[in-house]
Amino acid sequence: MADVDNDGQGRGSLQWIVALVVVTGLSAGAGTLASFHMLATVDRLVDSRKEVVETPVISAFNPSDRLRKIAPVTTNLAAPPDSWIRMEASIVTDKLNDEESHALTAKVGEDIVAYLRTLTPNQIEGARGLQYLREDLNERAVTRSGGKVRELIIETLVVQ
Known part of the structure; x- marks a missing residue:
């Protein structure tokens, strides 16, 4: 009977380890995808700000004033x-x-x-x-x- 209990605990531990590895992999994948999405958003914002900055500033006064x-x-x-x-x-x-x-x-x-x-x-x-x-x-x-x-x-x- 003791052998059966050890065998059951071994499978239970193995299942926990497999579940932990699967959850860790899913978390890492989700974090990677989120970071790529955030980088793409930041790149779009930087590009749009470059367009705004590149427009020349028009002054109400002449350079000779x-x-x-x-x-x-x-x-x-x-x-x-x-x-x-x-x-x-x-x-x-x-x-x-x-x-x-x-x-x-x-x-x-x-x-x-x-x-x-x-x-x-x-x-x-x-x-x-x-x-x-x-x-x-x-x-x-x-x-x-x-x-x-x-x-x-x-x-x-x-x-x-």
């Missing part, structure tokens, strides 16, 4: 009398010589001061107020320069 810094402007607002505003801005211009650019930035700076003195803090409050201020100053700069200014860029704006 120059960025000119305007002297910081500090002035009081129209109302209330104790409110102040400080603004730093730059303008994008055509290629100008140094004399013309200094004169133009001074004119635009004076025009900014004159315009800011007519405002109240409520008029430039929030995103919409800032957008209106930017558009108004941009329009005034283009008009004042005779079209030599492409755009006015507000860098900093502090209202106190």
